[in-house]
Each structure stands twice: as structure tokens, then as C-alpha cells.
Amino acid sequence: MTTLTLDKLSVGTLEGVNLSLQGGDIVCVSGPSGSGKSRLLRAIADLDPHQGNVALDEIQQGSVPGHRWRRQVMMVPADSQWWYEDVGAHFEPEQRTLPSALGLPPETMNWTVSRLSSGERQRLAIARALARHPRVLLLDEPTANLDQDMTHQVENWLLEEIRARDLIVIWIAHDIGQIERVASRHYRIQGSTLEPVHGSH
Amino acid sequence: MEVIDLAWWKLALTALLILALAGVSLATRLGIGRSLLVAASRTVIQLALIGLVLEALFASSEFYWIALLALIMLLVAGREVMARQQRRLRGVWAFCIGTGAMFVSSFTVTVLTLVVVxxxxxxxxxxxxxxxxxxxxxxxxxxxxxxxxxxxESVWSQRSIIENRLMLGEPWSQALEDIRRHAMRSGMMPSINAMAAAGIVSLPGMMTGQILAGSPPAVAVKYQILVMLTITVGTGFGTLMAVSWGSRRLFDDRERLRLDRLVHQKNQ
Incomplete structure (x- = not known):
């Protein structure tokens, strides 16, 4: 069983975050905008300087090169970026089959990025990350640009993938309905601490 | 063939033409008169001074005087490299990377050309x-x-893309590969264009000067070819080193993009 451990993690205004997650766990994090939700994910992915320790099983964050850590602990940002002209170029050749739950036709891989809507970009960004087989997925508001039907569809697909791959997930969400649907635990950023929210689960 | 020396009073005649141009600029309110006069005076003073320095240097031919002049040239060039970047690395890095790259490439190629060729x-x-x-x-x-x-500039404007590539587990060098290629190309383009246009569109200044000074064109052409090839080699290796050192410094030992290491210089 994989375990992700945050030990006295401090970044920005957030201080002393202790958290332990097992494979299959989905921890939802909410909080007012500007409270440091994204920075927390960036620190776990080791994209920002921070204090404290993060470990994946026995592997300490600082003991492997940055890119090898991020291959295991992968963040999907709220505004995904695309740097090649074609969608398919962002995927490895053997990874170019899209799950049907995304609601995108298979020929999407041959489209140019410029014709994608923001919702399509967001779904493809998650697929792009999953195709690289991380063990931890850090999702920054993954359904922000989606309508209700598509939100449910993406949630169900993600839940299925998370269960099948035994992924550890930290999921930043605003919508309390979504948190109730997906979270195994829910934390809220209050001032400089991360506090568990009881009652929902 | 003897070179015809120019008397100073004859140069003063050309200076009168500059004054005439400044006068026209003043009359038509073009507003370049002042900077024209300042630049012209700087040319005269700077070149007269370097003429004196070179006269003294040629007379003594001592190694340490030549080395001192070379050092001053290098430091001035290093300062110029720093001033020409809109965004540059914080602290001494901007100066050290530019100067270091120029030192290694220019001095190596120059010494090699002198000794071997x-x-x-x-x-x-x-x-x-x-x-x-x-x-x-x-x-x-x-x-x-x-x-x-x-x-x-590209790292700054494409920071989100670089970070997204890092998030997907790419090494820093891969996340930066397109930007490095473009940076390399913009550094090399002037040399490549100059080589392509040489002799057809433009007669290079050095060759022209040598011919004016009485060298047979065949010799002047050989020197010009030598200079253009070595200049391109020096520029190429210098640019290569500057780009790879500069891009390494934009990431830390955890391969994080560190834009806090860049400062923006205004009014450039």
C-alpha cells in the first residue's frame, strides 16, 4: 500500500501541515481564494521552496531529482498549458487512446489545440497526466470549467481510475456537493492551518 | 603603395558637415541635433584616445600592457551585455555569466588564431x-x-508552460528545450546573416580598411574570410555557453523554475 506523508509542511502563510494518505484516498481541500490551496499542492510537487518533509513510502522528496519526484507526484494545474500545435504531440505515441468517459471523440488527438474549448482542455489535461502513470495526483479545481453533466461524468471517471490504479489524490474543490460525492476526507484552510472538516463524512 | 595620411584640419572639414546636418535638424525641428553632436564628439574623443593607447602599446609591445588592455575590453563588453538585457539575472550572475562566456570563447579563439593560423x-x-x-x-x-x-524574456513570458511541463515530470532541460533553441538562434543570426551577405550586399569593414591601407585585395580577402569564420566560431561557442549557464541558473537544485532570480530593468 502506497503512503504519502506530509510532515510539518509549511509554505507561504500555511504552517505545520501534517497529513498521511493511503492509496485510494481522496482528500479534498477547500478554503477561500488566496488562502494557499494551490501553493500547498505546488509544495507537495516540489515546485516551490518550502519547509518540512514530504515522503512517498520510503522515498524522501529531497532524495531524488526533482523531475523524478514529479513523475510520481503529479500536479494538474487549474489552467492547463499546451505548447505543441497538435493535441496528440503532448502525449507519448503509445498513450494516444482517450477514455470514452471524457466525452471526446478519438480523433481529438489529431486536432489542433486552438480549437479546444476550455472544458475540453481541462479534461485532456487530466488524461495527459494519468497517461504518465503517476502514483499521486494533485488536482487543482479539476472541474472548474465544466457544466454540471460533464462535471458528474468526469468525477465518475476519475473515481473509477483512482480506485483501479490505487492512486493517492489531493483534490482542491469549492463545491460542497462535489466534496461530498468524491472525498474520503475533507480539510479546510483556516488562517494558517489546515483543519479537518467533520460531519460530511 | 603608401597610405595617404589625413591631416587633422581635413578631418575638421568633415566635422563641419556634421555641424551642417545638426543645423538642418535644428531648423526643421527633427530633434536629433543634440544626440548627433554628442555621439560625434564621443567618436572623435574615444578614437583619438584609443589611437594614443595603441601607439604606445605598439611601441612597447610588452605582454602585460596588452593583457591589461584585453582585460579592460572584456570588462566593458561584460557591462554592455548586462545593460542590453531587459530582464537579467539578479546580483553578480548576469555579469559573470556573460563575461565568463565571452572570456572563454573570444580569448580561446583569438589565441588559437594567432598561434596556429x-x-x-x-x-x-x-x-x-x-x-x-x-x-x-x-x-x-x-x-x-x-x-x-x-x-x-521567453522564460518570463512562457513561465506557465515551463511549469506545466515540470509538473508532468519533465527534466528542466527538456521543459526549456524550445526556448533554448530560439535563444541560441537569435544570438547566432547576425553572424550567419553577415557571412551570407559578405561581398555581395556589403563589403566588410575590415577588408575595406585593409584595401584603403594599401593591402592587395587578395590578401585582404583572405584576412576577411579568416575573421568572419573565427568570429562565427567565437560567437557560437560564447552564445552556447551563455545560454546553457544562464538557463541552468533559472532553475535550482530541485529543478524548480526560479523567476525570483530575474530582475526587470526599466527604461531600456
Whole structure:
């Protein structure tokens, strides 16, 4: 069983975050905008300087090169970026089959990025990350640009993938309905601490 | 063939033409009169001074005087590289990376050319070493400045893309590969264009000067080819080093993009 451990993690205004997650766990994090939700994910992915320790099983964050850590602990940002002209170029050749739950036709891989809507970009960004087989997925508001039907569809697909791959997930969400649907635990950023929210689960 | 020396009073005649141009600018309110006069005076003073320095240097031919002049040229070029970047690395890094790259490439190529190709006696003879180093430094400076400016500017404007690529587990060098290629190309383009246009669109200044000074065109052409090839080599290696050192410094030991290491210089 994989375990992700945050030990006295401090970044920005957030201080002393202790958290332990097992494979299959989905921890939802909410909080007012500007409270440091994204920075927390960036620190776990080791994209920002921070204090404290993060470990994946026995592997300490600082003991492997940055890119090898991020291959295991992968963040999907709220505004995904695309740097090649074609969608398919962002995927490895053997990874170019899209799950049907995304609601995108298979020929999407041959489209140019410029014709994608923001919702399509967001779904493809998650697929792009999953195709690289991380063990931890850090999702920054993954359904922000989606309508209700598509939100449910993406949630169900993600839940299925998370269960099948035994992924550890930290999921930043605003919508309390979504948190109730997906979270195994829910934390809220209050001032400089991360506090568990009881009652929902 | 003897070179016709120019008397100072004849140069003053050309200076009168500059004054006439400034007068026209004043009358038509073009507003370039002032900077024209300042630049013209600087040319006269700076060149007269370097003429005196070179006269003294040629007379003494001591190695340490030549080395001192070369050092001053290098430091001035290093300062210029730093000033030409809109965004540059914080602290001493901007100066050290540019100057270091120019030092390694320009000095190596110049010494190699002097010792292996031209072979004057002694190898540091100032009438060969100083003009050669000057041309090498001038061009390498342009290449290094252009490429570092391009590198820092692109990293700044494409920071989200670089970070998204890092998030997907790409090594920093892969996340930066397109930007490095473009930075390299903008540093090398002036040299490549100059080689392509040489002799057809433009008669290079050095060759023209040598012919004016009485050299047979065949010899002047050979020197010009030598200079253009070595300049391109010096610019290429200098740009290569500056881009790879500069881009390494934009990431830390955890391969994080560190834009806090860049500062923006205003009014450039």
C-alpha cells in the first residue's frame, strides 16, 4: 500500500501541515481564494521552496531529482498549458487512446489545440497526466470549467481510475456537493492551518 | 603603395558637415541635433584616445600592457551585455555569466588564431592581437547579449508552460528545450546573416580598411574570410555557453523554475 506523508509542511502563510494518505484516498481541500490551496499542492510537487518533509513510502522528496519526484507526484494545474500545435504531440505515441468517459471523440488527438474549448482542455489535461502513470495526483479545481453533466461524468471517471490504479489524490474543490460525492476526507484552510472538516463524512 | 595620411584640419572639414546636418535638424525641428553632436564628439574623443593607447602599446609591445588592455575590453563588453538585457539575472550572475562566456570563447579563439593560423612573432604582437580580439569580442558580445535577452524574456513570458511541463515530470532541460533553441538562434543570426551577405550586399569593414591601407585585395580577402569564420566560431561557442549557464541558473537544485532570480530593468 502506497503512503504519502506530509510532515510539518509549511509554505507561504500555511504552517505545520501534517497529513498521511493511503492509496485510494481522496482528500479534498477547500478554503477561500488566496488562502494557499494551490501553493500547498505546488509544495507537495516540489515546485516551490518550502519547509518540512514530504515522503512517498520510503522515498524522501529531497532524495531524488526533482523531475523524478514529479513523475510520481503529479500536479494538474487549474489552467492547463499546451505548447505543441497538435493535441496528440503532448502525449507519448503509445498513450494516444482517450477514455470514452471524457466525452471526446478519438480523433481529438489529431486536432489542433486552438480549437479546444476550455472544458475540453481541462479534461485532456487530466488524461495527459494519468497517461504518465503517476502514483499521486494533485488536482487543482479539476472541474472548474465544466457544466454540471460533464462535471458528474468526469468525477465518475476519475473515481473509477483512482480506485483501479490505487492512486493517492489531493483534490482542491469549492463545491460542497462535489466534496461530498468524491472525498474520503475533507480539510479546510483556516488562517494558517489546515483543519479537518467533520460531519460530511 | 603608401597610405595617404589625413591631416587633422581635413578631418575638421568633415566635422563641419556634421555641424551642417545638426543645423538642418535644428531648423526643421527633427530633434536629433543634440544626440548627433554628442555621439560625434564621443567618436572623435574615444578614437583619438584609443589611437594614443595603441601607439604606445605598439611601441612597447610588452605582454602585460596588452593583457591589461584585453582585460579592460572584456570588462566593458561584460557591462554592455548586462545593460542590453531587459530582464537579467539578479546580483553578480548576469555579469559573470556573460563575461565568463565571452572570456572563454573570444580569448580561446583569438589565441588559437594567432598561434596556429597567423603566427606573428611574438604571438601576442599587438597589431594583430588587439584588432582581432576587438572584432571577436564585439561580435561575441552582440551574440551573447541577444541570446540572454531572448532567453530571459521567453522564460518570463512562457513561465506557465515551463511549469506545466515540470509538473508532468519533465527534466528542466527538456521543459526549456524550445526556448533554448530560439535563444541560441537569435544570438547566432547576425553572424550567419553577415557571412551570407559578405561581398555581395556589403563589403566588410575590415577588408575595406585593409584595401584603403594599401593591402592587395587578395590578401585582404583572405584576412576577411579568416575573421568572419573565427568570429562565427567565437560567437557560437560564447552564445552556447551563455545560454546553457544562464538557463541552468533559472532553475535550482530541485529543478524548480526560479523567476525570483530575474530582475526587470526599466527604461531600456
Amino acid at each position: 597567423i603566427g606573428p612573432e611574438p604571438w601576442y604582437a599587438p597589431q594583430y592581437a588587439i584588432p582581432l580580439l576587438g572584432m571577436m569580442l564585439g561580435n561575441t558580445m552582440t551574440g551573447v547579449a541577444l541570446s540572454l535577452d531572448r532567453l530571459n
